Amino acid sequence: MNAEQDIQTHLSTLLQTAFAAIAPDQVCPSIVLDRPKQSEHGDFASNLALQLSKTLRRNPREIAGQLVAALPASDRVSKVEIAGAGFINFFLSSATRLAVVERILAAGNGWGRGNWGEQKKVQVEFVSANPTGPLHVGHGRGAAYGASLANILAAAGYSVQREYYVNDAGRQMDILALSTWLRYLELNGINIPFPGNAYQGGYVRDMAQQILLAHGDRYVHQPWTVMQGVPDAEADLEGHLDALIVNAKQLLGADYAYIHGHALTEQLGDCRNDLMEFGVEFDTWFSEKSLFDGDHVERAVAELEKRGHLYEQDGAKWFRSTTFGDEKDRVVQRENGAYTYFASDIAYHLNKYERGFDRIIDVWGADHHGYIPRVKGAVQALELDPDRLEVSLVQFAVLYRGEVKVSMSTRAGSFVTLRELRQEVGNDAARFFYVLRKSEQHLDFDLDLAKSQSNDNPVYYIQYAHARLCSVLAQWGGDAGELRGTDLNPLESAQEQQLLQRLAEFPEIIQAAARDYAPHMIAYYLRDLSADLHSYYNATHFLVPQEHLKLARLTLAAAIRQTLRNGLALLGVSAPEKM
RNA sequence: GUGCCCAUAGCUCAACCGGAUAGAGCAACGGCCUUCUAAGCCGUAGGUUGCAGGUUCGAUUCCUGCUGGGCACGCCA
Numbered sequence: 001m002n003a004e005q006d007i008q009t010h011l012s013t014l015l016q017t018a019f020a021a022i023a024p025d026q027v028c029p030s031i032v033l034d035r036p037k038q039s040e041h042g043d044f045a046s047n048l049a050l051q052l053s054k055t056l057r058r059n060p061r062e063i064a065g066q067l068v069a070a071l072p073a074s075d076r077v078s079k080v081e082i083a084g085a086g087f088i089n090f091f092l093s094s095a096t097r098l099a100v101v102e103r104i105l106a107a108g109n110g111w112g113r114g115n116w117g118e119q120k121k122v123q124v125e126f127v128s129a130n131p132t133g134p135l136h137v138g139h140g141r142g143a144a145y146g147a148s149l150a151n152i153l154a155a156a157g158y159s160v161q162r163e164y165y166v167n168d169a170g171r172q173m174d175i176l177a178l179s180t181w182l183r184y185l186e187l188n189g190i191n192i193p194f195p196g197n198a199y200q201g202g203y204v205r206d207m208a209q210q211i212l213l214a215h216g217d218r219y220v221h222q223p224w225t226v227m228q229g230v231p232d233a234e235a236d237l238e239g240h241l242d243a244l245i246v247n248a249k250q251l252l253g254a255d256y257a258y259i260h261g262h263a264l265t266e267q268l269g270d271c272r273n274d275l276m277e278f279g280v281e282f283d284t285w286f287s288e289k290s291l292f293d294g295d296h297v298e299r300a301v302a303e304l305e306k307r308g309h310l311y312e313q314d315g316a317k318w319f320r321s322t323t324f325g326d327e328k329d330r331v332v333q334r335e336n337g338a339y340t341y342f343a344s345d346i347a348y349h350l351n352k353y354e355r356g357f358d359r360i361i362d363v364w365g366a367d368h369h370g371y372i373p374r375v376k377g378a379v380q381a382l383e384l385d386p387d388r389l390e391v392s393l394v395q396f397a398v399l400y401r402g403e404v405k406v407s408m409s410t411r412a413g414s415f416v417t418l419r420e421l422r423q424e425v426g427n428d429a430a431r432f433f434y435v436l437r438k439s440e441q442h443l444d445f446d447l448d449l450a451k452s453q454s455n456d457n458p459v460y461y462i463q464y465a466h467a468r469l470c471s472v473l474a475q476w477g478g479d480a481g482e483l484r485g486t487d488l489n490p491l492e493s494a495q496e497q498q499l500l501q502r503l504a505e506f507p508e509i510i511q512a513a514a515r516d517y518a519p520h521m522i523a524y525y526l527r528d529l530s531a532d533l534h535s536y537y538n539a540t541h542f543l544v545p546q547e548h549l550k551l552a553r554l555t556l557a558a559a560i561r562q563t564l565r566n567g568l569a570l571l572g573v574s575a576p577e578k579m
Numbered sequence: 580g581u582g583c584c585c586a587u588a589g590c591u592c593a594a595c596c597g598g599a600u601a602g603a604g605c606a607a608c609g610g611c612c613u614u615c616u617a618a619g620c621c622g623u624a625g626g627u628u629g630c631a632g633g634u635u636c637g638a639u640u641c642c643u644g645c646u647g648g649g650c651a652c653g654c655c656a
Contacts, residue, residue: 047598084599170656316654334654341656369583370651440584460618472615512595524593538620
């Protein structure tokens with residue numbers, strides 16, 4: 001347990017004791033200690049008297065007076081005041097305020113971490129984009145959000161597993177394989193009209209080129225065989241594509257698996273590489289195909305059937321999701337016998353539960369929100385606890401260059417990829433900007449701002465604070481490790497007190513960010529801390545002649561630096577020592 | 580049409596599971612580099628928290644309705 005938590009529980013205990021003294025027959029309500037917005041209101045405030053005024057039928061200020069009179073003495077508290085409507089404000093002793101610095105230096109990179117999660121097993125599944133092309137800027141937000149969230153949950157004491165669900169079994173992958181093959185045929189001089197709903201991007205041609213180089217004309221088939229029995233594209237676009245896929249499988253036989261596998265390996269590898277460069281890594285890459293190979297899908301559907309949640313209609317097998325609040329029932333097995341994506345997703349979630357997670361977090365794009373009731377419904381139907389599954393929706397990011405919106409179109413192949421974004425603005429700015437908004441809020445991502453090396457840019461603002469502190473400590477020239485145990489009593493100014501309080505809040509911020517799945521809280525905290533530092537830096541010299549004052553300030557500097565570093569690490573942003 | 584999300588300063592957004600005088604940044608205006616990094620700081624100005632009700636000692640926060648915007652409503656994934 002960290003000591004800051006101790007202070008809150010300490011104050012809470014004092015209040016409980018006081019409560020028992022003034023109202024022995026009553027049950028004490030849960031005690032809430034807030035950090036007041038204004039420093040005149042102390043370090044912590046309790047609204048206990050306000051909460052009690054109804055049950056005790058007395059004036060809140062009167063109750064507050066009795067509570068304060070009954071409070072046991074504490075050397076960690078210097079003053080207690082009653083204010084406003086009946087708030088009880090606690091002012092901590094100077095030694096208690098200063099103690100945070102030593103705690104930071106002692107904990108180092110572990111500073112801020114807590115065990116609120118009690119090492120419960122949490123899975124965060126995120127990105128999970130189809131490996132059918134490069135990641136685009138929309139995936140980037142999910143990646144940055146999910147990665148930061150996972151870091152924060154880990155820091156809050158959860159045992160976190162990061163997972164990417166690979167959709168390697170569906171029609172989209174077949175379309176990619178077909179697209180690759182058609183481009184390959186083109187390179188061999190065989191021109192078949194390239195379907196408008198196939199994958200248009202240049203990377204498809206690249207893969208075709210690789211296959212050509214490695215295997216020559218081995219996979220060439222004549223155009224009339226490829227087009228045999230294929231309906232006209234203008235009459236039936238999707239049917240046209242599906243028929244081409246059927247022909248490809250038939251003509252290529254076992255070779256189809258090679259092209260399919262090559263495309264999958266290439267795209268997944270590219271995706272993994274892209275994410276790794278972005279500082280986003282996964283513990284597991286879970287294959288959808290493995291669910292079919294291992295009969296997990298059949299088993300999941302059988303489980304639903306056994307419990308009487310399935311019925312047949314029009315030759316298809318339906319899940320009665322309306323029983324669980326969905327607006328319509330959903331097909332799990334099509335008329336042609338093939339399982340739907342939903343069926344494999346049921347199996348996937350069953351599998352997640354079987355892996356024993358206490359909490360399962362799915363990070364989805366906001367466009368999938370309509371999917372939540374059916375998945376939760378399936379979970380309920382399987383008699384699993386739906387409350388253990390939480391879906392966190394991430395809204396779209398819209399790119400701007402200044403005032404001008406950057407258009408994105410996947411169809412035309414002209415989308416802005418995550419890689420392009422990273423190259424343009426840098427990983428740090430991209431990671432930071434992505435989590436600067438609440439996830440359920442639409443994000444306007446200004447490319448010009450993100451890459452501007454100016455005071456407009458909040459990333460640099462924070463990194464600059466860190467670099468400044470590094471610079472000061474470097475010019476001092478001593479060993480920062482030896483600053484532990486320094487006498488901090490010379491830290492008396494209002495700005496120093498403000499900084500001490502801000503530092504003390506860091507673990508609380510991590511706790512709140514973990515509770516609310518809100519990485520943006522870390523970003524805002526770091527900006528506030530940086531603002532405090534810059535303000536202090538401009539007003540105060542660290543390297544002053546008086547040795548005891550200098551050491552006290554340098555020790556504070558080391559503590560701030562450590563906090564900035566730890567916070568930036570949670571967001572996957574670097575903490576440069578020089579800028 | 581139905582469902583989900585959103586609406587806070589001119590702009591982009593915060594506000595810690597309901598708390599005290601709603602805060603930052605940008606844009607505007609006025610100052611600060613002979614001193615540890617000016618990618619910085621100090622100051623001024625900016626608000627009926629979309630509208631109307633309700634619950635509460637107390638509402639930006641919770642509930643209902645309305646207005647406006649985004650998204651979703653396939654035997655696609």
